[in-house]
Every structure is written in structure tokens, then in C-alpha cells.
Amino acid sequence: MTIKLLPLALGAALGMAVTAASGATLDDVKAKGFVQCGVSQGLPGFSNPDSAGNWSGLDVDFCKAMAAAIFGDPSAAKYTPLSAKERFTALQSGEIDVLPRNTTWTMTRDTTLGLNFVGVNYYDGQGFMVRKALGVSSALELSGASICTNTGTTTELNVADYFRANNMPYEIVAFEKSDEVVQAYDSGRCDVYTTDASGLYAQRLKLTNPDDHMVLPEIISKEPLGPVVRQGDDQWFNVAKWTLFAMINAEELGVTKANVEDMKSSDNPAVKRLLGLEGSYGEAIGLSNDWALNLIKAVGNYGEVFDNNVGPDTPLGISRGLNALWSKGGIMYAPPIR
Amino acid sequence: MAVQEHSSADEPPRGSILNDPRVRSVFYQLVVVAIIVILGWEIVSNTMANLKRQEIASGFGFLENTAGFGIIQTLVHYTETSNYGRALLVGLLNTMLVAVIGVAMATIIGFIVGVGRLSSNWIIAKLAYLYVEILRNIPLLLQIFFWYFAVLRAVPSPRNSVTFLDSIFINNRGIYGPKALFGEGSVAIGIALLLAVAGSIVLHVWARKRQEATGQRFRSGLSALGMIIGLPVVAYFASGMPVSVEYPVLRGFNFVGGLQLTPEFVALVLALSIYTASFIAEIVRAGILAVSHGQTEAAGALGLRPGPTLRLVVIPQAMRVIIPPLTSQYLNLTKNSSLAVAIAYPDLVSVGGTVLNQTGQAIEIIGIWMFVYLSLSLITSAFMNWYNQRMALVER
Numbered sequence: 001m002t003i004k005l006l007p008l009a010l011g012a013a014l015g016m017a018v019t020a021a022s023g024a025t026l027d028d029v030k031a032k033g034f035v036q037c038g039v040s041q042g043l044p045g046f047s048n049p050d051s052a053g054n055w056s057g058l059d060v061d062f063c064k065a066m067a068a069a070i071f072g073d074p075s076a077a078k079y080t081p082l083s084a085k086e087r088f089t090a091l092q093s094g095e096i097d098v099l100p101r102n103t104t105w106t107m108t109r110d111t112t113l114g115l116n117f118v119g120v121n122y123y124d125g126q127g128f129m130v131r132k133a134l135g136v137s138s139a140l141e142l143s144g145a146s147i148c149t150n151t152g153t154t155t156e157l158n159v160a161d162y163f164r165a166n167n168m169p170y171e172i173v174a175f176e177k178s179d180e181v182v183q184a185y186d187s188g189r190c191d192v193y194t195t196d197a198s199g200l201y202a203q204r205l206k207l208t209n210p211d212d213h214m215v216l217p218e219i220i221s222k223e224p225l226g227p228v229v230r231q232g233d234d235q236w237f238n239v240a241k242w243t244l245f246a247m248i249n250a251e252e253l254g255v256t257k258a259n260v261e262d263m264k265s266s267d268n269p270a271v272k273r274l275l276g277l278e279g280s281y282g283e284a285i286g287l288s289n290d291w292a293l294n295l296i297k298a299v300g301n302y303g304e305v306f307d308n309n310v311g312p313d314t315p316l317g318i319s320r321g322l323n324a325l326w327s328k329g330g331i332m333y334a335p336p337i338r
Numbered sequence: 339m340a341v342q343e344h345s346s347a348d349e350p351p352r353g354s355i356l357n358d359p360r361v362r363s364v365f366y367q368l369v370v371v372a373i374i375v376i377l378g379w380e381i382v383s384n385t386m387a388n389l390k391r392q393e394i395a396s397g398f399g400f401l402e403n404t405a406g407f408g409i410i411q412t413l414v415h416y417t418e419t420s421n422y423g424r425a426l427l428v429g430l431l432n433t434m435l436v437a438v439i440g441v442a443m444a445t446i447i448g449f450i451v452g453v454g455r456l457s458s459n460w461i462i463a464k465l466a467y468l469y470v471e472i473l474r475n476i477p478l479l480l481q482i483f484f485w486y487f488a489v490l491r492a493v494p495s496p497r498n499s500v501t502f503l504d505s506i507f508i509n510n511r512g513i514y515g516p517k518a519l520f521g522e523g524s525v526a527i528g529i530a531l532l533l534a535v536a537g538s539i540v541l542h543v544w545a546r547k548r549q550e551a552t553g554q555r556f557r558s559g560l561s562a563l564g565m566i567i568g569l570p571v572v573a574y575f576a577s578g579m580p581v582s583v584e585y586p587v588l589r590g591f592n593f594v595g596g597l598q599l600t601p602e603f604v605a606l607v608l609a610l611s612i613y614t615a616s617f618i619a620e621i622v623r624a625g626i627l628a629v630s631h632g633q634t635e636a637a638g639a640l641g642l643r644p645g646p647t648l649r650l651v652v653i654p655q656a657m658r659v660i661i662p663p664l665t666s667q668y669l670n671l672t673k674n675s676s677l678a679v680a681i682a683y684p685d686l687v688s689v690g691g692t693v694l695n696q697t698g699q700a701i702e703i704i705g706i707w708m709f710v711y712l713s714l715s716l717i718t719s720a721f722m723n724w725y726n727q728r729m730a731l732v733e734r
């Protein structure tokens with residue numbers, strides 16, 4: 001909120017003057033001994049703290065993977081919860097090193113904001129949730145509805161586009177914090193709750209009676225969610241990028257958290273390169289050669305991370321869909337390590 | 339000895355000029371100014387360089403770009419295709435709307451409660467005391483959340499609205515009421531109203547002059563009221579009844595047409611004015627207590643009843659004590675209105691934050707915020723100072 005935003009933004013002004021002046025994020029991170037990650041303020045499955053303050057989720061696992069790749073220790077990571085609105089300022093000002101926070105890759109963010117998207121760790125799209133009692137079965141029946149959502153998101157822009165394109169009037173009630181969106185929707189302020197489909201499944205769990213609500217079939221946008229770093233530091237960009245690619249390649253090569261030690265004796269050269277037994281790929285990005293081995297040991301491959309956090313056996317119950325490997329009907333794809 | 343001492347105090351100190359206190363003080367001040375200038379320059383140039391290196395655009399050109407997001411309450415025409423500058427204007431006007439209405443309501447409630455605290459009626463005095471003690475000790479943000487979330491849950495959905503006279507509807511989408519639509523020829527009504535107001539002022543001035551000169555009283559209030567209501571009504575009929583009323587009707591999800599006050603607006607105004615009123619009440623009480631009791635007794639001796647005594651003798655004198663601290667409360671209310679962002683009321687900070695997030699122009703937006711709040715505060719202070727001078731003791 002304001003109280004938080006102002007110092008943050010002011011910090012941004014000063015931070016831009018001081019912190020960001022040093023280019024080599026990897027050196028800074030190594031010197032301080034941990035990675036500072038910007039995460040959500042609590043989105044089950046993606047980044048969510050438990051009652052003891054331990055963070056977990058798909059985005060958190062990415063952060064742990066980076067910590068493991070750099071330090072060999074997944075716990076060498078600290079988390080800064082950020083609202084959608086605060087997140088870019090926090091990254092630009094150097095308050096955090098990397099932003100894995102269900103953030104959509106868009107051209108503006110990738111260019112004028114001075115940021116770089118590392119890749120995509122979850123292919124998503126925007127959806128609508130309504131009360132079943134409303135008797136609505138399509139988003140095209142939502143003309144005149146009140147819609148609750150988060151400010152500072154692609155969501156509020158997409159909804160404006162969608163309703164304008166379909167010539168439907170609407171009323172947008174945009175909150176800064178997700179908890180307030182959930183509360184306002186739950187208390188009947190809005191007919192509709194809109195955000196990334198994954199977010200709808202996650203936030204639905206916070207409603208008083210989750211079963212009274214349903215997600216409409218329409219997906220109105222592309223939301224490729226991925227981690228973000230500051231523009232202008234290629235080394236750090238590479239570390240983040242290849243952390244993600246290593247997780248995806250590991251799944252493709254069948255390397256898992258459980259079998260990673262055994263896989264060391266594999267004859268497959270691609271596995272050998274991944275695990276640092278051949279070549280010096282880790283050194284090329286400023287890390288040790290067992291970087292990928294360490295990160296797989298810590299969090300597992302992409303498929304495991306997906307299943308543990310948002311998969312069918314979790315409360316979110318999301319199937320792989322687009323996020324399955326390219327070889328298994330999805331579009332999850334990583335350049336090879338060679 | 340005595341001679342020597344005398345001469346050493348009169349003559350400039352001998353020896354190095356560096357020991358001259360005047361030279362030293364000028365020197366130190368120059369050093370401080372130089373440090374500040376260098377520091378300031380360093381920050382500005384460093385920031386520019388870093389922004390450039392990070393490839394973050396700077397400047398105010400972004401204000402021309404399309405905003406692309408909707409805003410729930412707009413006092414001027416705004417659509418998703420309007421630009422960021424327009425969006426910020428909408429935010430500014432929303433801030434000013436809340437500030438003006440909040441200040442008016444806080445003043446009214448504050449004066450009533452403040453006078454109530456001094457009431458000789460035990461129940462009224464205790465109620466006013468409780469009001470002040472409870473409301474000024476609960477953080478404002480909690481009060482805003484209370485008025486928003488707690489009240490929101492208690493009101494019905496649009497289909498089950500609480501209805502008054504078939505024209506005012508209260509539900510969890512807001513308060514809906516009839517809206518006047520001014521058709522062609524309505525200008526006449528506006529002109530009539532202006533004339534009536536001007537006439538009332540002239541009448542009031544004349545009545546005062548006459549009372550001062552002759553002691554005869556003329557109740558200008560009633561005639562003014564008659565004029566202000568009567569003239570526009572005459573004009574309304576004369577111009578062929580150009581005003582029509584639009585009633586809100588339930589269509590689909592929600593009411594359409596008529597006048598809508600959103601729950602965000604209502605909650606924010608209520609919270610701000612009720613909270614600030616608790617401080618104003620204490621200021622009013624202190625102001626009244628500061629007027630010596632002799633004044634009341636003197637008024638009584640002249641035959642004034644308690645009502646006119648309060649109105650004509652005590653309050654005008656109390657105002658001199660009340661106005662300066664009242665000004666700070668008005669400034670506080672305006673600045674506190676930025677808590678709006680917590681409940682989705684689109685004020686300047688909320689809309690500005692969205693623009694900041696979308697464009698990444700942190701420094702520019704914060705500059706605009708600071709400039710606007712500073713200006714609003716300075717304007718309020720200037721107005722209150724002017725009013726204070728008018729109320730100040732005039733020696734005759």
C-alpha cells in the first residue's frame with residue numbers, strides 16, 4: 001500500500017543512483033552468500049509462506065534451484081514478498097536479484113522497463129471465475145458485470161481489451177493486494193474475479209466456499225509467466241536462464257531428484273554434460289561444473305517441481321497441458337546443453 | 339592589566355585570518371553548500387547514467403501513451419484509450435473530490451461533537467467523549483477496512499437492494515439515486531441561481547449595515563432562501579421545464595443509469611471524515627474553552643440566550659484558536675486520502691502507481707505525486723491563512 005509503496009519507490013530513485021551502479025550481480029550474490037528473490041505475497045502453488053515462514057511453490061523452487069546452482073545449497077535464498085505493483089521497481093532498484101513471481105512476459109516489460117525475461121516456467125492464460133449461482137456459462141454473458149482484480153497486472157489491461165472488443169460495459173474494481181481482491185469478491189462486491197487461470201485455481205482455495213464458484217471456459221490471453229532479471233548484466237541473465245533450462249533438460253533426459261546420483265554413471269553424453277561430467281559448462285556461466293547436479297538434487301527436474309507444487313495431486317490439481325514437454329504434447333522446451 | 343584587556347577586546351584578533359570567527363563561519367557555510375550541491379549533482383547525474391545504462395526511458399513523454407486500463411470512477415471523460423496524462427488527471431480529481439467532501443463532513447461532525455463534549459447534558463457529553471476517545475485511537479487504515487469490508491458484507495446484493503421511495507437503492511455495488519439531466523435551456527436556471535446568490539449577498543450586506551447604523555434587525559436568511567429556491571423554480575417553468583430525472587434501473591447484473599456512489603468512495607469518505615472529526619472535535623473544544631468565561635457571562639448580562647451567545651460571542655472568538663490547528667487536520671485528511679489504494683478507490687496514488695508499474699517511470703511519477711500533494715497542501719494553507727486573517731482580532 002501507500003505506506004509501503006512510497007519508501008519503496010523513493011528507494012528506487014536512490015537505489016538507481018547507488019545500488020544498481022555495480023554490474024556484476026553474480027559477484028554481489030556470491031559475496032553476500034544468498035540470492036534475494038522477489039516473490040508474491042502468497043499465491044498457493046507458486047510462492048506461498050507456511051505458518052513458520054517457509055516459502056514453497058513453483059516460483060520458489062526456481063529460486064532454490066538458483067541458490068543450489070550457485071552455492072550448492074537451496075536454502076541460500078531469501079524472499080521478498082511483493083505486490084504486483086511493486087515488483088518491477090524492487091527489481092530495478094536492486095532490492096532483489098531475481099523476480100520469479102508469476103510475471104507475464106510482455107514486450108514493454110522486456111524493453112522499456114529495463115528488464116530481461118529469463119524464459120517461461122509456466123504457460124498460462126487469463127480466465128474468469130464467477131459464482132455458480134449466477135447462472136453464467138460464458139464470459140460473453142458478462143456484460144455490465146463488476147470485476148475484481150489486481151492493479152499493476154496484465155490482467156487489468158486484458159480485461160479492458162476484452163470487454164471493449166466485445167462491446168460490453170463493465171466496472172473494474174482494482175486492488176493492490178490479492179488478499180483484498182479475494183475478500184472483496186467473496187463479500188459480493190464483484191460478480192467476477194479475473195486473473196491468470198492458475199491464480200484462479202489458487203485463490204479459489206481461499207474463498208469461504210470454494211465449491212460455490214466456477215471458472216468460465218474462456219481463456220482470453222496468453223500469459224507466459226517467467227522469472228525476470230535486470231537488463232545489462234549478461235552473466236547473471238545466463239545463470240538464471242540456464243537454471244531454468246537445466247530443470248527442463250533434466251526432465252527430458254529422465255534425470256530426477258531421486259536418481260541423479262545413479263545417473264552419473266549414465267552413458268548418455270547429454271546426461272554427462274548436464275551433470276558436469278563432461279565439458280565445463282558450469283564454469284562458462286561463472287559457476288562450478290556440478291551446478292546442474294546440485295540444483296536437481298535440491299528441487300528435482302521441471303516435471304517434479306510442477307507435480308509437487310501445482311500438479312494433479314496437489315490442492316490446485318492442475319494438469320500439465322501446455323506445460324508438458326514438447327515431446328509429450330506440450331510446449332515446454334529448452335535449448336540443449338552442449 | 340585593565341588597559342591591556344580593554345585593547346584586546348576592541349582590536350581585531352591578531353595573528354592568522356583563519357582564526358577570525360566571521361571568516362570561519364562564512365567558510366563553513368560555503369563548505370556545507372558546496373557539499374550539498376556536489377551531492378545533489380552526484381545523485382542526479384548518477385541516476386541519469388544508471389537509467390540510461392539499464393535502458394529505462396526517462397522524461398514525461400510517456401504521459402501521451404495510451405493507458406489501456408479502466409478506472410471505476412471518473413469525473414471527466416475517460417476511456418481505456420485515453421492517455422496516461424488523462425488517467426493521472428482522473429486520479430487527481432478523485433483525490434480532490436474525497437478531500438473536499440471529507441473536509442466538509444469532518445468539519446460538521448467535528449463541530450457537533452466538539453460542542454457536544456461541553457454540553458451540560460450528561461449523556462450527550464459522554465457520548466461525544468466516547469466518540470473522540472474511540473475513533474481517534476483506532477488506526478485509520480483499520481477504520482477504512484471496517485467501513486469497506488465489514489459494511490460491504492452486511493448490505494444485500496443488487497437484486498435485493500434496500501430501497502427508499504423506489505428511487506434510492508443501496509446494495510453491495512454502491513448507493514444509487516436519481517440523477518438530474520439538464521436539457522437545452524437549462525442555462526436559464528443556472529443564471530437564475532447565480533442571480534439569486536448574488537442578490538442574497540447584497541441583501542445580507544445591506545441588512546448588516548442597517549443593523550449597525552440603526553440597531554434594527556432584518557432577517558435576511560429567510561428572504562435569501564426564498565430567492566435561491568424561488569428564482570430557479572420560476573426560471574425552470576419559464577424555460578419550458580428542461581430538466582428531467584433519470585432513475586437507476588436494475589438491468590442484468592447491476593443498476594444502470596442515475597447517480598452512483600461506489601462503495602469505495604463511500605467507505606473512504608466516511609472513514610476519513612469520521613476519523614478526522616474526532617481530532618477536530620478536540621480542537622473545537624479547546625477553542626471554546628479558551629474563550630474566557632467572562633464573555634459568556636457578559637453576553638448573559640446583556641440578555642443574550644445561550645444559543646446566540648454561542649453563535650455570536652463564543653464561536654467567533656474561539657475560531658481564532660481553532661483555525662490554525664484545523665488547517666493541519668485538513669492537510670492530514672487530504673494526505674491520508676492516499677490510503678484509498680487499500681480499497682481500490684482510484685485516487686492519484688492508486689492510479690499513479692498503476693501508471694508507474696506499467697511504464698516504469700518511477701522518478702517521474704513520484705515527482706508528480708510530490709508536486710501535487712505539496713500544491714494541494716500549500717493551496718489549503720494559503721486559503722486557511724487568508725480566512726484566519728479575516729477572523730483575527732480587528733482593533734477598532
Ligand SMILES: N[C@@H](CCC(=O)N[C@@H](CS)C(=O)NCC(=O)O)C(=O)O
Binds near residue numbers: 042083198
Ligand atoms: N501474470 C500477471 C498477473 C500477476 C499477478 O499479480 N497475479 C496476482 C493474482 S493471481 C497475484 O500474483 N497475486 C498474489 C499476490 O499478490 O501475492 C502479470 O504478470 O501482470
